[in-house]
Amino acid sequence: MTTPLRSTMETRTKYTKPINNRPDEWKVEQGLAAYKLPIIDQSGKSVFFVAPPAEAPVTKNEKAIRAVGDRSKLFAREKPGWTGYVEWEDYPEKKAKAHEILISQTFAPCPDFQWGPIPPTNPVLPGDDFKSWHTALDKSITPNSLHFVRNHGGIPLIDERKFELKLDGFVKSPKTYTMKDLMDESVFPQMERTITMQCSGTRRIEQISMYAGQGDEVPQAPWAEGAIGTARYKGISLKRLIKDCGGLINNAKHLELYGVETYVKDLNVGNYVVSVPWSKVKSNEVILAWEMNGEPLPKIHGFPLRVIVMGYIGARSVKWLYRIKAIKSPSMAPVQSREYLYFNQQMGKYNQRPMDGIQIQEMPVSSAIMSPWQNQVIMHSGKIRCKGWAYSGGGRWPERVELSADGGFNWYAVPEEKLSKKGKWTWRTWDIDLPCDVEGWIEIVCRCWDNSLNTQPLNVRAAWNWGLHVTSSAHRIKIYSVNKTHKLTQQKLAQFKEHGIPLAPLTRYDPVPGVTDQDIEKYQEAHPRDVDE
Incomplete structure (x- = not known):
């Protein structure tokens, strides 16, 4: 018996320039709905689009399933007190019958959490x-x-x-x-x-x-x-x-x-x-x-x-x-x-074989920033409090944790007293007050060195693999830095407070009174926009 398809067969259409835009074209074009994108086949003289298949209704061949036998007897519990246990490995014939039942019906496709909608949890x-x-x-x-x-x-x-x-x-x-x-x-x-x-x-x-x-x-x-x-x-x-x-x-x-x-x-x-x-x-x-x-x-x-x-x-x-x-x-x-x-980065959906992948056993050195979170606004007075973990598998341990507030150009080591105790098989949690003078968007980066001087590649591209396993690259988060030691920032925050204007979220627009037309004119007189010929 052949495995039934969960969706309709692929549709290939010769490319023709569309007359009208589709309603969701801007999202598809920008990769915001990439699960709807067709594959473009340019391998021949003509260009073809291979569209994602439409979902087929879930089917069930009841006759074929009944022919396999009584499931309550075929897959009966073998041991009292072992709820949820079916022994498969000792019974190849039982596995074969289960396979027959599974291929006699179709199932809803697995959710796409990469290009499809992201769940709330x-x-x-x-x-x-x-x-x-x-x-x-x-x-x-x-x-x-x-x-x-x-x-x-x-x-x-x-x-x-x-x-x-x-x-x-x-x-x-x-x-x-x-x-x-x-x-x-x-x-x-x-x-x-x-x-x-x-x-x-x-x-x-x-x-x-x-x-x-x-x-x-x-x-x-x-x-x-x-x-x-x-x-x-x-x-x-x-x-x-x-x-x-x-x-x-x-x-x-x-x-x-x-x-x-x-x-x-x-x-x-x-x-x-x-x-x-x-x-x-x-x-x-x-x-x-x-x-x-x-x-x-x-x-x-x-x-x-x-x-x-x-x-x-x-x-x-x-x-x-x-x-x-x-x-x-x-x-x-x-x-x-x-x-x-x-897998090697050139291995993917259309050419991968299991034997081309390395079986993952020991975990490499890794670390992560657990606070603050991605895209968070942090108000501070010159230092940003960061917390996280560092770990290395195989009996190695984190020896040093470093953070950067400028994308990985300058690094600050976490003080030893801010690292938890070393252990051969355990992580080390850490915290640091990371120096930062910047106002605006910054990228905080964290990396770890273990006792064998293994460290993390600085970019996730170096860690990417088709199976999406072992993200061992340095951890990067983008946050918006609000440095309250800066005079202009102090003045602006005071205006928000005076007029009862909410500070969050960052992207919300509210008119903030404070700078008058006279202030702008006075500035332009002192610092003209034009130049004399």
Whole structure:
């Protein structure tokens, strides 16, 4: 069975000069409605327009779906107390039947948050439940309620008393563990670590603002600076569990991690599966955690058990862990082999292949300004208070944070006492009173140097990639500086106050009395506009 189209076939029309302008032409022409733009094909003797297809109605082949079988039996819950869990990876025939059901119907297209309308929240994606912004700027630890959340499906509800974890594959003695087994300190010494977790999509909006990229539902979400958080996790080292199973055999070099979530990629169904190398595990840098900030893992963060991979992108820290499998090579599951890839800038929609991308594991050095915000007006007396975070993955740490108020020409280092404590696996939050004498628009830039002298490229163009991952460039924001030490500014602000004229927003026009015609004439007499012949 072939996959049905979600919209009508492409329409190619020979170019003819239009007689009348379309009503929304100014928006389309200026790229404000780029999702309506046709592709221009200039490859032949004639020029053709390839218009975006009109949306086709959603269809459903009920007969074909019924022919697959009774879904309540085909995809029945296998384990009591495991709501939301369907085992896919052990049953290829079940995955095939799910695929048949999916391709027997069409679905509404994923929302376009790059060229289409932007949602009021940041962002709202059907089926996703996460919070990208947080306000824990003065804390090294992000409270659970403010820690960012990223899901790839629904939230499973698992009864801890009925939970079990299977460890199999290329280990000497495969075993299954209950939570009670895992928490037995006489067998497995417990460990606590403070870990910063960062999504590879942090600051993606900056890439989108420059150039559009991958149009899949999740990667093109316009996330900003908040998809990062730091928490203290308690659990055991995965290395200890491998040792309890007798160690690896048959030259196994990777550990495949299975999450309960049902994951759909290209209408193929599976569980959420990724892998990490054994070298990472044997360094005690992979935790099986059941506690977050002194509390049991919240359900949305993976209760009862999740993986924490220190210094890696958040996508490798699998939630709702139920299986670990020792394998020889990186996982072929789509999340590992087809997603979270970093492409060369000449790779895009019409020529990309998964093997051309680098699998993203360790996060590079990065930083962000969390206050003030883009396009904000800041009144100050010569210094602008800025706050933010800096981070480097792979066990490296921020050594210096620098800010510039002139677009990156002159840099000021954040004083050491204004940086939070160093940690091998954690961010450093910071604040600085940034010198600024300017009146008007300025660009504040932030960059970080880690302990290996890695730093950030100064422009987002250097970081842009088709998958819109890892915005590691220096963070730039534009703000409007109002310097109250300037005499003219003081006088003008006094006039606003005297006449009860609101200061905000910047773009609102209000007549402000103060300068008379006589004032202008007096100035022109002293400083003539004309010159003598």
